[in-house]
Amino acid sequence: MTTGTGTCIALIVAGGRGDRFGADIPKQYCRIAGEPVLRRTVTAFLGHGRVAAVRVVIRPGDEDLYAAATTGLVIMDPTHGGASRQESVRRGLESLATHAPDIVLIHDAARPFVSDAVISRVLDALEDSTGAVPAMPVIDTLKRATAAGDRIAATVERSGLWRAQTPQGFRFAPILNAHRRLGGTELTDDAAVAEHAGLEVALVDGEEENVKITTRADLIRAEHWLGQGCETRTGLGFDVHRFGPGDHVTLCGVRIPFHAGLAGHSDADVGLHAVTDALLGAIGGGDIGTHFPPGDGRWKDAPSEIFLRCAGAMIADAGGRIANIDVTLVCERPRIGPHRAAMIAAIAAILGLAPERIGVKATTTERLGFTGREEGIAAQAIATVVLPSPRSK
Numbered sequence: 001m002t003t004g005t006g007t008c009i010a011l012i013v014a015g016g017r018g019d020r021f022g023a024d025i026p027k028q029y030c031r032i033a034g035e036p037v038l039r040r041t042v043t044a045f046l047g048h049g050r051v052a053a054v055r056v057v058i059r060p061g062d063e064d065l066y067a068a069a070t071t072g073l074v075i076m077d078p079t080h081g082g083a084s085r086q087e088s089v090r091r092g093l094e095s096l097a098t099h100a101p102d103i104v105l106i107h108d109a110a111r112p113f114v115s116d117a118v119i120s121r122v123l124d125a126l127e128d129s130t131g132a133v134p135a136m137p138v139i140d141t142l143k144r145a146t147a148a149g150d151r152i153a154a155t156v157e158r159s160g161l162w163r164a165q166t167p168q169g170f171r172f173a174p175i176l177n178a179h180r181r182l183g184g185t186e187l188t189d190d191a192a193v194a195e196h197a198g199l200e201v202a203l204v205d206g207e208e209e210n211v212k213i214t215t216r217a218d219l220i221r222a223e224h225w226l227g228q229g230c231e232t233r234t235g236l237g238f239d240v241h242r243f244g245p246g247d248h249v250t251l252c253g254v255r256i257p258f259h260a261g262l263a264g265h266s267d268a269d270v271g272l273h274a275v276t277d278a279l280l281g282a283i284g285g286g287d288i289g290t291h292f293p294p295g296d297g298r299w300k301d302a303p304s305e306i307f308l309r310c311a312g313a314m315i316a317d318a319g320g321r322i323a324n325i326d327v328t329l330v331c332e333r334p335r336i337g338p339h340r341a342a343m344i345a346a347i348a349a350i351l352g353l354a355p356e357r358i359g360v361k362a363t364t365t366e367r368l369g370f371t372g373r374e375e376g377i378a379a380q381a382i383a384t385v386v387l388p389s390p391r392s393k
């Protein structure tokens, strides 16, 4: 894929040990809200329409961590870094020399929240600059400390000062040459390498959210930040259908041969009706009867997955996601166990959910009551939905 400036490869630097982090595994492989930091970072670049490919620079020995974090992503093979960040970047750039992209975006693996907009601003700036760096203006007043570090020696003029972020974008050949020529000089970022070589580097607006995860506290803050603005809702559903004439029942989307059928206007799938009502309940979305009135001829003998799909779409429209669903079918017969996996798969397919977010269980009522007398089947369901909270919408 090409940009206005040519082909672009993102080089993600993940070679660090994170001595300031104090974890068993390096910070770039730790999880934020269940997803490895590196995976979030790589995905941000893979999802950008102007980035043709992504390569990660890893520390030798981290291959297993890398493989686990990038499972299923379409990405270039990783390459090994060196003893310092600068050496890792240089080796990463050398590994791309045969690919000769026009543009390289050099990015810290530990900045997983980089946005499409920041990446685009860097790429745009490269149309008339050799380098481009996202940065934030320094807002806080800066103090220089005494040698002992416990007294103020001076106040530093902050106007014109910026905090550099990544991705730092460069035309490929000049930045590779700049790194090659640097020798042993250690600089703190690639913009400094470019400046050292006399290359022009543009400043573009960064984002406060584009934080670098450096300490364990940063990781916890990031988790908190991701979870903020969301609220968890639960909903309950209950349904009963009586047995009638027929040769099969449909339960949780699965057709099961039986000596009777379930009576109802639709396919009378008592399981999916309970799940649908639980989902609607979680978002205050009424119930199945308000959306699909039994008197409406359109729903006669309709497959109940239509109702469930609708509830799922309402949650998606509200910006929500389903955390889990649990349904219990109450009957003496048919036996549910042999069909449980198929039922979970059916609900998962209708809602686009992972099967492990769905529970299907069955019980009898010890031959008591209408289910005990085999007059019908009951089902109850509970659903948990995560919605944006009103103030963050």
Ligand code: MG
Residues within 6 Å of the ligand: 239, 240, 241, 264, 268, 269, 270, 273
């Ligand atoms: Mg019903």
